[in-house]
Structure formats: C-alpha cells, structure tokens
Amino acid sequence: MIFELLHAPYASEYGEALLPLATCKEQLKVDITDDDDLIAILRDAALEFVEQYCSLRLKETAGLIWKAERFPCVGQSIKLGVGPVSAITAIEWLDGDGATVNGTLSDYRLGLHNEVLPAIGGSWPSNVGGGVQITFTAGYADDAAPSSLLQAARMFLGHLYMFREAVTDRGTEAEVPFGVRQLCSRFRGVVI
Template identity: 30%
Template sequence: MMLIEEVTVPDAALPVAEFKAHLRLGTGFGEDSLQDGVLKGFLRAAIAAIEARTGKILISREFTWSLTGWRDRSGQILPVAPVTAITGVTLIDELEVETEMPADQFRLEQDSQRPRIRPAGSLLPMVRTGGGVRIGLTAGYASEWGRLPADLGQAVLLLAAHYYEYRNETALSDGCMPFGVSSLIQRYRSMRIGIGAGI
C-alpha cells in the first residue's frame, strides 16, 4: 500500500501572519517578510507531524492510494480522514492494463475516523492476483486555514513554535511532541484495537 500526496499545502493556506503573532515577532519593519520562507517550513513540518500522528488531513488536497487488493470487498477502509470525495478508482491487472471503475459502482461512506469506499452492489470488484487498485481521493477538514477546527489550528501553531524555538537543538528524542500539542490532538487520534486494526 502506498499513499501519495498529489498536491502540497499551498502557501496561501499557511497562517504565516498568525504564526508571526504567536511568536510575537516584530512588525512594521522593512524586512518583515525576511523570515517568511523559514516560518512556512516550520508550519509545513508541524502540519505534517500532526497529520501523521492523527491520520487526519488538515488542509484539503488530493491523494492517490495504491493497494494490491481489498482487505474487505464489502467496504475498504481508507487510510486518512476526513475524506470528502473519491475522485476515481482504477483496477490494474497483472499485465498493468488499467480499467477505470464507473463512478456509479462505488460510493463514499463518510466517517470522521474510518471512512470507507463501498460498492454500489454487494461487493467491490475482484482484484486479480499480481494486479492492484488505485484510488484517487480528496481529504481534509478545510480548504483554508480559518475553517480548521480551532484546536487543530492551535496545535499546529504550538508545534511550529516549538520547532522554531528549538531549531538548533539536536538532543530531543525521536517523536518528541510537547504535552500541550498532544492534549489538543488526542481526540482526533484513531483507536486501533486488535492485530491489523484500521486499514
């Protein structure tokens, strides 16, 4: 299985002004935008870390998910949430011949934790041995920063500020995340019960 981000978070969606205010950086100087590139980098890193920790996509964008077969032909759990649209499903045979699945043969079952692709009938089509399936999807809470849930937006600013403050620190342990950030994103994390739960 492989999830590919087809479009990165656009610069216009990054809250650079809010981040500057959060850091209490001075304004009104001729070089106000001098650090913008660096600040955008920390914001992107914070967004990526929170998305990885929660399995939730913050800013809406396009993804492609490739897999070798359905885990459950009555409904396949998608790897991220919230999914707002399935843009296409392509079946690939063992000779790499691709066949587009008609849009009326599947539907999106929206869910805040475990969205699924469901068949219009009883089962999703069989994936041939040595072949695979490619699913195009749109996922994300909002297309612009101001429409994100407030706690997720605050978590991004806190984590980006943490990265900014400790940008020269090399002794932090792997996966280090400030407690305040962990608390804010806790309710968005998926519960996984049992072996292989989830996808």
C-alpha cells in the same frame, strides 16, 4: 491490508491559507522579517506533523492517491488512511491480463470513517491482477479546520522555532510538547 498512501505535496499557499505568516509571527512574538522564510518552513512542518499525527488534512486537497495490490476480502472496506474524505474521483485496477480497468464510481460508496465500500448489494471486483488505485479528495473545507488542531500547529511551531538547533534525542528539545498531543488526541483514530 497493506497499502500505500502517496504523499501529495503541499501547494505553495497551503500553509499560508491555514496559518498566515502574520499569525505565526504574532504567536512567536517576532517583529523582524529576517526569519520569515524560516518561520514559513517551520509552520508548514508543524501543519504536516499535525495532519500526519491525526491522519487528516486541514484543508481540502484533491488528487490524493491510495494504492494496494488487491481489493480487500468480501465484507471488508478500504480505509483510505486520511480524512475527512469528501469525494472519490477514480478507482482503477489491473485485470488478469494486465490491462487497466476504470471502475464505475456508482459501484462504490464512501463510508462514515473515510473508507470505501462496494455499493449496497455489490462486491469488490474479482478479476484483479493488481495495481488497485483510488484517487480521492480529503480535507476540511475552507475555514472549517478545527481550531484546536490549528492551535496545536501554532504550539508546535513555537516549539520548533525555539529548539530549531536542537540535535539531542533526549530531553525536552526532541519531544512533541504535551499540549500539542492533547489538542490532537480527540482527532486521532482508534486502533484496535
């Protein structure tokens, strides 16, 4: 099923809550304040990379939106593409006449693998004219982000800081460090 997961911009304090600037500077062995803005930008980029690489959010984020043109076939689930999902806040679609239909949340359930399914005994709506949209909350609760993923972000931050001027597409400057991938590997979904 083809879908779109709308990018939810980070709140300004998102990166600071996960990896405070002081922690980042300690990781980089930086004592001066001249690079604080750069380090904060690179920190946010490193966190975003880890989150996208693992298809998850390191901090709980409300208002994420999944969109598609239709519901899946009978017996299939909707994989939201990011996790861990803690709540579905809205499901809506367009009916055959183009009017918005707000689904009843009790008609759906959250599966084990960041997926939405019809309630037991239920089915997906059949009068869908398009525009399926699910609004949800995903991410780890405060202070619950796995330490290995935070360490991966710190390591990638170090790489980005060291090679911030690199423009080559060959050689070690352009590659994601092996240790970053290793720390993230067990959190990536299996694709079959």
